[in-house]
Amino acid sequence: MRIGVFVCHCGSNIAGTVDVAEVAKRALTLKDVVHAEDIMYTCSEPGQAAIQKAIQDKKLDRVVVSACSPHMHEVTFRRCVEGGGLNPYLFEMANIREHCSWIHTDMPVATEKAWDIVKMAVAKARRLEPLFSNEVDINKDVLVIGGGVAGIQAALDLADAGLKVTIVERQTTIGGVMAKLDKTFPTIDCSACILTPRMVDCGQNANIELMTYCEIEKVSGYVGNFTVDIRKKASMVDWSKCIGCEICVQKCPSKAPDIFNVGLEPTKAIYIPFPQAVPKRAAIQTEYCRYFQTGKCRVCERVCPAEAIDFEQKDEIVQKQFGAIVVATGLDVFDWETGYPEYGGGKIKDVISGLQYERMLNASGPYGGHVHRRSNGEDPKTVVFIQCVGSRDESVNRPYCSSVCCMYTAKQALLTKDHCGMDVEVYVFYIDIRATGKGYEEFVKRVQTEFGVKYVRGRVSKLYEDNGKVMVRGVDTLLGEQVEVAADLVVLATGIQAPEGAKELAQKLNISYDEFGFMKEGHPKLRPVETNTAGVFLAGASQGPKDIPATVAQASGTASKVLGLLAKDKLKTSPMIAIVDQKNCVSCWKCIDVCPFSAPEKQEQRDGTFKSHVIETVCQGCGVCVATCPVNTISLKGFPTDAILDQIAEVLQS
């Protein structure tokens, strides 16, 4: 056996804390190691060339690169080793950066640890075998979860490229949060004017199937071959007949909270969220429907000209196959009523959230765009905006910046002047102004100078009602004094949070999420739209707070990644899977019991008995069966037991 060890400086990232030359020198003393060198940047072109040259010159049959995390560059180096003429799986990585140089400061200590890590990697390398990938067919259909602007953009891009796309959306219409917005910053163009044509495109595109009022029930399979159970929720309306005429909505006697209008005014128990909904179909919220609650009514059924009402409808599970999945589940607005009791906790009628204000401003909203006080209907004379509500606030467990509130507050301040007249006093309480996008800073400046919106730097500690006004008590930290404003209307720049059910969905998809429920990307810079689960991609605010330009850009980026994946006809599977040595198999079938993927099967032998056999294209390589097999006759390629034990032994030998 001829092992080569390459120890990376990574500039000063590793070499600043680890004596890499010493580690390389010591590596030469290890059994089977015939070549060791330290390289400034091993992942660079000359670095990779040095590895390939050493493979040729020194006839290496195993390569150990001691550098960063395998999550960073394992794929890079496998390709490099393959280019040098070795099987790519005769390669092992020793992580002396993330797991050593970056977490220690003392050079002798870090060098000893790095040395141990290299020894372990060499020990494992000795046990490596050449592995070979299989090829499987791939399904080229794509599932997009979420029908907001991210999902719409990704779906249209993919459909344009000729792929079949299914959008699953849990509301009855696509459009998401953007459909609720009045105008968009910094151009003040109308949100619906930009979005609704794209929604219609989705509805009319022959390559796009809309499954609205549906939720993901279960996901199984793997990249190229996902099987997804989709729950079609009972809308109590036969959508193949419904024509969206809204007569039922007009005649329905029961009121229900209006999710689309963020609870400003009630809607009806049978509802269509907004006039431009796609698809424009009615649904009944049964918990508010008079018929479902009391057994009497059926008015909608009587007035429907299309005879579309179906009180007997039940949820239905539809199973579909996909090759790739795009998660575009968007965002929720922070629940400020629970989080901020000091702002009245929702009890003060003239304190509303930013999204509610969008609906108030919107011409097709419940008030036809009339900005007014909800307490008495009067036009406001003083409007106060409070930024960072449920954002950059550790006391409500939202330490992150929601990234859009500074800008939408500036936009709403401008629109307030536009709707109510320039003589209306507008104040914005802020912590910092974050206007980092193209044209954003100029926009905020314009709002301040041209529109005369008064920006006060400081937090608001309390909102309370007094003499028909909402008293805003805060501090101006620039002047260093307390301020109190008697406002007619207070708008809270409520932050962004992960939507309800995000964690549960992530668990169904086997993808990672952070402590706030945002989906975790493969790598923040190198793989920003991929997840660590092959075939599952991210778009929009599902991954973190984002504004519309960033969301659309990311969705198109995601679409191109999906296209890259599905441009192939066959997909190489990972060869790091379980294999059964059948001669020792005792047919206990424990492997079948524990496998999450049903990869092991009973295979008939020539003598008529049955032994376990792992279906290569189904196995995902977790190794649960390996640790379960009572006779140790299953092994996991790439992670054989003897390699793991050798690694452990190597650490403890001293």
Add this chain to the structure above:
Amino acid sequence: MADTKTTQASGAASGAAPSTSAAASGAAGDRPVKIVGIVCNWCSYAGADTAGTGRFKQPPNLRLVRVPCTGRIDPLFALKAFEKGADGVLISGCHPGDCHYSEGNYYARRKFELLERMIHYLGIPKERFKWTWVSASEGQRWQQVVTDFVSGVEKLGPREGRAL
């Protein structure tokens, strides 16, 4: 502080631990404790990466072995580590519900709950063994887990002798 030694090990469970009697105690000296960590690729290994990227400083006593899933970990690995002289063994994977392979961590949980309960029968104080969950985004939590575990093991000091 020496561990209590027993003279037999229960080899039946995994066929692993050899029944060797404990080596006579001798001063283990002031050597730093050595801890073997076995972590899953998707959550805890990546969580340790996140800790590294965030420069969350940690004590240098831990050596990590990467496996695809905690479900891959045979309790034998932990016992072998103790047999070879590890002063502590740390096992970490994905939080319940978050397993990359859906349920591998549940199988791990059953095994390691049992192992945790029986490990003192082998003469190893339970403070030398820990299994936990750290996700890929929990760099700071990883730092905390490692720091706490190492300081707990340091309180007991290095194990004397090698065999179980």
